[in-house]
Amino acid sequence: xxxxxxxxxxxxxxxxxxxxxxxxxxxxxxxxxxxxxxxxxxxxxxxxxxxxxxxxxxxxxxxxxxxxxxxxxxxxxxxxxxxxxxxxxxxxxxxxxxxxxxxxxxxxxxxxxxxxxxxxxxxxxxxxxxxxxxxxxxxxxxxxxxxxxxxxxxxxxxxxxxxxxxxxxxxxxxxxxxxxxxxxxxxxxxxxxxxxxxxxxxxxxxxxxxxxxxxxxxxxxxxxxxxxxxxxxxxxxxxxxxxxxxxxxxxxxxxxxxxxxxxxxxxxxxxxxxxxxxxxxxxxxxxxxxxxxxxxxxxxxxxxxxxxxxxxxxxxxxxxxxxxxxxxxxxxxxxxxxxxxxxxxxxxxxxxxxxxxxxxxxxxxxxxxx
Ligand code: HEC
Ligand code: HEC
Ligand code: HEC
Numbered sequence: 474x475x476x477x478x479x480x481x482x483x484x485x486x487x488x489x490x491x492x493x494x495x496x497x498x499x500x501x502x503x504x505x506x507x508x509x510x511x512x513x514x515x516x517x518x519x520x521x522x523x524x525x526x527x528x529x530x531x532x533x534x535x536x537x538x539x540x541x542x543x544x545x546x547x548x549x550x551x552x553x554x555x556x557x558x559x560x561x562x563x564x565x566x567x568x569x570x571x572x573x574x575x576x577x578x579x580x581x582x583x584x585x586x587x588x589x590x591x592x593x594x595x596x597x598x599x600x601x602x603x604x605x606x607x608x609x610x611x612x613x614x615x616x617x618x619x620x621x622x623x624x625x626x627x628x629x630x631x632x633x634x635x636x637x638x639x640x641x642x643x644x645x646x647x648x649x650x651x652x653x654x655x656x657x658x659x660x661x662x663x664x665x666x667x668x669x670x671x672x673x674x675x676x677x678x679x680x681x682x683x684x685x686x687x688x689x690x691x692x693x694x695x696x697x698x699x700x701x702x703x704x705x706x707x708x709x710x711x712x713x714x715x716x717x718x719x720x721x722x723x724x725x726x727x728x729x730x731x732x733x734x735x736x737x738x739x740x741x742x743x744x745x746x747x748x749x750x751x752x753x754x755x756x757x758x759x760x761x762x763x764x765x766x767x768x769x770x771x772x773x774x775x776x777x778x779x780x781x782x783x784x785x786x787x788x789x790x791x792x793x794x795x796x797x798x799x800x801x802x803x804x805x806x807x808x809x810x811x812x813x814x815x816x817x818x819x820x821x822x823x824x825x826x827x828x829x830x831x832x833x834x835x836x837x838x839x840x841x842x843x
């Protein structure tokens with residue numbers, strides 16, 4: 474007997490299969506437990522889909538030329554220690570056995586980094602992996618931060634546990650940093666300060682070249698405002714939002730006051746004379762034809778004394794200042810109640826003008842005045 478395949482029969486067949494599938498799911502016989510693992514074929518299929526997707530989406534990504542600067546590695550390692558190591562482990566630090574029971578389980582990236590290109594790693598870290606527990610970057614638009622993480626992931630498999638600890642926790646670790654930084658802090662703030670000190674140092678000077686902005690010498694008002702903005706998600710950073718959000722609000726206020734009490738620390742920096750001259754012109758006179766006001770009208774010594782919500786720029790790392798201006802220009806930075814002022818100003822600055830102004834402020838040791 475032959476059965477002729479008609480459209481009607483095919484449709485009925487598909488409907489019967491769908492119904493059967495639904496009934497099977499409804500019966501509850503299928504296990505969704507992570508303990509029994511996937512069938513090998515399911516495992517193979519899921520990873521094949523993941524690899525193909527990552528490969529195709531990475532085609533439009535272009536890696537920066539230098540992924541080896543100490544500042545990038547320190548920024549990546551600092552975040553890895555709290556944001557990734559609990560699932561993936563780290564050099565000298567085994568994986569959490571609880572996370573190893575998740576399905577798929579997170580690979581131990583220090584030993585088994587996988588053969589991804591930097592662009593593919595960028596794609597995975599920026600967007601995460603659906604249905605796997607691998608989270609997306611908290612602020613996916615901060616591509617500068619995602620590259621810092623990729624730089625660290627590339628270097629981690631060759632890294633000794635000692636180098637990793639120094640990069641992730643700073644030269645003064647744990648109790649030492651707490652003892653040094655905690656003078657004047659009480660209770661909870663004393664403990665929570667150790668987290669900030671990993672990256673910013675107990676005195677707010679930062680470490681590893683330009684890895685972290687200098688906090689010492691900044692006003693308490695500005696620091697507290699910046700921390701609230703990070704904690705509430707109004708200023709976007711995959712590296713700073715988590716520590717601000719996991720720290721108690723009262724402790725954050727005390728820590729802001731602690732850093733504001735530390736003596737200012739102008740970072741020694743130098744730059745090309747022509748660039749500095751251009752930067753000084755913009756800082757003192759603005760760019761009237763573009764509607765850019767003089768930076769010193771808000772960031773000069775007299776203005777800072779008048780309005781503690783304005784940050785000091787002098788002696789800050791040039792690279793940090795330039796990045797913040799670029800973020801405003803691209804609509805990616807928020808901040809405190811007056812940050813909209815900076816959005817309007819930064820939008821009107823060309824990248825080379827922003828670079829010049831950043832370099833001039835960075836090389837000033839004292840608060841400049843107009
Ligand atoms: C909650 C646990 C968890 C956290 C936190 C986590 N991951 Fe993952 N990650 C996973 C899991 C699970 C996978 C496996 C995904 C898969 O097999 O499809 C994974 C996969 C990856 C991969 C691809 C590895 C490979 O060879 O397949 C990279 C790279 C990665 N994670 C980096 C990171 C980084 C960087 C961070 C921190 C910013 C991070 N992960 C945070 C769970 C986590
Ligand atoms: C993993 C490293 C890391 C940790 C931990 C960390 N920070 Fe930060 N912090 C950074 C980085 C990187 C930036 C620059 C963020 C950006 O580019 O948006 C920053 C920026 C800041 C700023 C803004 C500075 C400015 O000039 O606007 C403040 C304030 C700050 N951090 C305070 C803290 C406090 C307080 C803690 C502890 C609760 C802390 N940070 C924990 C890395 C860290
Ligand atoms: C009208 C006042 C005003 C003027 C003029 C001004 N700024 Fe600002 N600037 C601010 C305020 C307010 C903030 C803090 C924003 C926030 O809440 O995060 C800021 C922040 C910044 C920051 C970020 C600092 C940090 O620690 O993250 C940079 C960089 C900066 N300004 C550069 C400039 C430059 C360059 C100029 C001149 C072209 C300029 N500003 C002119 C008010 C001003």
